[in-house]
Amino acid sequence: MLYLKAISLLQFKNYTNRSFEFPKKVVAICGKNGMGKTNILDAIHYLCFTKSYFSNTDAINVQQGARGFRIEGLFTLNSQDETAVCILRETGKKEFLIDAAPYDKFSMHIGRYPCVVIAPDDAVLITGGSEERRAFIDALLSQLDPEYLKQLILYNKILQQRNSFLKTAAETGSFDEELLSVLDVQLQAPGSFIFSKRRDALLAFLPKVKRLYTEIAQQEEYLSLLYESRLLETEFGELLQASRQKDNLLARTTNGIHRDDITIQLGAQPFKNIASQGQRKSLLFALKITELELLAAEKKFSPVLLLDDVFEKLDEERISNLLAKVCIENDGQVFITDTNKERITQHMQALGVDFHLIEL
Ligand SMILES: Nc1ncnc2c1ncn2[C@@H]1O[C@H](COP(=O)(O)OP(=O)(O)OP(=O)(O)O)[C@@H](O)[C@H]1O
Ligand SMILES: [Mg+2]
Secondary structure, eight states: OEEEEEEEEEEETTEEEEEEEOOSSEEEEEOSTTSSHHHHHHHHHHHHHSSOSSOSOGGGGBOTTOOOEEEEEEEEETTEEEEEEEEEOTTSOEEEEETTEEOSSGGGGTTTSOEEEEOGGGGHHHHSOHHHHHHHHHHHHHHHOHHHHHHHHHHHHHHHHHHHHHHHHHHHOOOOHHHHHHHHHHHHHHHHHHHHHHHHHHHHHHHHHHHHHHHHHTSOOOEEEEEEOGGGTSOHHHHHHHTHHHHHHHTSOOSSGGGOEEEEEETTEEHHHHOOHHHHHHHHHHHHHHHHHHHHHHHTSOOEEEEOSTTTTOOHHHHHHHHIIIIIIOOSOEEEEESOHHHHHHHHHHHTOOEEEEEO
């Protein structure tokens, strides 16, 4: 079991020095716009992923006028208490410690506290470009398997080397065919590893998303979700060989797992072109809740779920269905923000959910 009992924030965004206790499994965080609801969720995200959900730059999360921040969380993991601390030093150096022991590599922490977030901007997962969907798959698989993240980091490093090789070759006109072959061999191993992990995981994952979507929509819709990768037809080595000329011409690696996607269609049309806002939101929930279920099944305990402003544009019935799914059917810890204290209280009471209310 995974449970966050308390959090302390120092110079983190709008919090100068503040602690919160979470004595119950379901926590509702209420307050007006700009009071710091999302900031609490982001601090929890830091403790789970060693970084912000919103930005890769740590410095912008330091309270204006201050230098450095500190986030401390008291977790219970499989009946053991442990303290996780994330510090951004005045020098800009970041540290992450469990019970005062620092990690050598932050990537080693990923998956220890599995976590799923649903936030308003997540609609880009459906409406945005393929990199959004790859990031989603990567976040899921990295939490399931530390080797996946290791191979992904390696792949990106070699990909960068290959791209700068191609760029230099284009600029100077001198081309070392042998060196490119070496890079190709180096890229193949992590590339093929990631491909097979994605293929196998999505084979199980996508039909579940579809089923859940139908359940949320409460009617049959012709939704199709497919993993799309050139590696499905062609082995990676062959693919790199075949795209050499094009790669040279464009001075970048045009094929590989960094181009994978999930195609989503409603009938014969791309989902993003024709789906209504409600349909998009239903699909987003289906993706995220399936992610939650998969993580829970693999870890043997439920991830922490962070729900930021999810009620906007949902009718009362859908809010109720969603809350029942995440607060009753799911046995993990859930943090929910809302500007409307009465709304969330009424829904929770109607469902008989015992919850802790934080008013900012
Ligand atoms: N680095 C920072 N230093 C100081 N204050 C910050 C920093 N970053 C963000 N803030 C403040 O945090 C507040 C926003 O907090 P947050 O996004 O958590 O609000 P919220 O309660 O989720 O609001 P909403 O209901 O609009 O989503 C703003 O007042 C913003 O000025
Ligand atoms: Mg917010």
